[in-house]
Amino acid sequence: AQKVTQAQTEISVVEKEDVTLDCVYETRDTTYYLFWYKQPPSGELVFLIRRNSFDEQNEISGRYSWNFQKSTSSFNFTITASQVVDSAVYFCAPPNFGNEKLTFGTGTRLTIIP
């Protein structure tokens, strides 16, 4: 069985600070993908990134970066120079092999204080 854990329920940082959101994914699968989604206060879900278990290189996209370490089952997401618009709930989500369902972690509510 697979298990995804986002231990940080809520985080608040002052604008322009860096912040890292943690995600730990436990599975017996040797090959897997993980997704990150953002849910702003308006409610829609925005796809941010997909990474596979073979790729442990950091991924950087503007102010966003992701660090995937298979040895620790962690897939962490860092926002540098945070902005108020980054305030949202961020979900880590692994898909289920054999079907197309997506299971979401409990989410981390990020608040950027101006």
Add this chain to the structure above:
Amino acid sequence: GAVVSQHPSRVICKSGTSVKIECRSLDFQATTMFWYRQFPKQSLMLMATSNEGSKATYEQGVEKDKFLINHASLTLSTLTVTSAHPEDSSFYICSARSDRLSSYNSPLHFGNGTRLTVT
């Protein structure tokens, strides 16, 4: 591309009435769509998998007679909350991925959600 449209965005209804929520893939075909429910400050919970041309598959604990799903075409799935009660008040959100990319490793695209309030 890959736009999912959900309607209505908000609905308020009286207890005992039924509410229909539509989910459309605007620029792609989706044999499979997914319906999620989200209570305030909680995660998204998968309710059911909607399959075009066949019966929906419901997750454990979700009443199929309560939440009727119809996937009439490759671009439209509907969720009907029958005989709604205040405890059904929630945020309902649908999702889909293009049949051309139909795989567990391609991202799901989500509608903007429907906030249902049952009074």
